Amino acid sequence: MMIAGFEIVQFAEVGSTNDVAAEYAADVAGKRLVITAKRQTAGRGRRGRKWQSQEGNLFFSILIEFPLKELGMLIMAATLGLVETIRFFAPESNVRIKWPNDVLLNNAKVSGMLLEKATGEYMIIGIGVNVEQSPNSAEMLYPTTSLREAGIEVNAEDFLRQYLPAFAKNIKRDATELRLDWLQNAKGIGEKITVRQNDKEQKGIFEGIDENADLILQIGDKKQKILAGDVFYTEVKNG
Ligand code: BT5
Numbered sequence: 531m532m533i534a535g536f537e538i539v540q541f542a543e544v545g546s547t548n549d550v551a552a553e554y555a556a557d558v559a560g561k562r563l564v565i566t567a568k569r570q571t572a573g574r575g576r577r578g579r580k581w582q583s584q585e586g587n588l589f590f591s592i593l594i595e596f597p598l599k600e601l602g603m604l605i606m607a608a609t610l611g612l613v614e615t616i617r618f619f620a621p622e623s624n625v626r627i628k629w630p631n632d633v634l635l636n637n638a639k640v641s642g643m644l645l646e647k648a649t650g651e652y653m654i655i656g657i658g659v660n661v662e663q664s665p666n667s668a669e670m671l672y673p674t675t676s677l678r679e680a681g682i683e684v685n686a687e688d689f690l691r692q693y694l695p696a697f698a699k700n701i702k703r704d705a706t707e708l709r710l711d712w713l714q715n716a717k718g719i720g721e722k723i724t725v726r727q728n729d730k731e732q733k734g735i736f737e738g739i740d741e742n743a744d745l746i747l748q749i750g751d752k753k754q755k756i757l758a759g760d761v762f763y764t765e766v767k768n769g
Contacts, residue, residue, distance in 0.1 A: 586662030602743035
């Protein structure tokens, strides 16, 4: 099956769709692939964290040739695609981007993304969307929700079908325009945030992002670039 120029490879069950995508990278020969699975038994988040993959939710990984130096653009295009897709199904929904690439619905995490480099110039964009269920918020780093909990009735397959053309369109956009669009849809720009990196925590004003999608944090009269970390908008939870 093809959707918007992507060949879809469907599995009943995998450990992680990102791992399957990495196996395909060696002989994909210029094609754009999407690996998707009904069940995912070892879903991964960033920095060794787990992605809880419940029944009825969407798990997929895009395998695409993309210059590593334009990674920021890929992140922005992929994340904005999620925002646009949720708005397609629910135009009035309260959907925001949480840097770098989470999507919040009613201020709770509905989607997460794990970008990994494959062989050559191939990138893997692994996306999990809580379609029908979400894990218990109290056990998570950040509150969680699902599309269904927000009253959005769509299934995983229809969501993916709508998402892929949006993503394909976004990666062709002008980088500056894409970044402005990202900023307009992000939560907390101009506000005080806390950024946690391993055991380090910094508070400052969320100035925006640069062309690499790195976060710019204003601390006193200094601007600090943040390449990776977790953003918290109010008080910091343990986890
Ligand atoms: C992410 O990591 O948010 C990246 C998630 C990527 C998942 C997709 S599914 C398809 C593909 N295959 C994979 O194996 N992975 C990708 P991070 O920002 O590190 O957030 C992980 C944290 O989010 C966890 O430590 C939990 O606190 C929380 N979490 C786990 N499962 C969640 C869920 N289903 N919904 C919301 N939050 C969750």
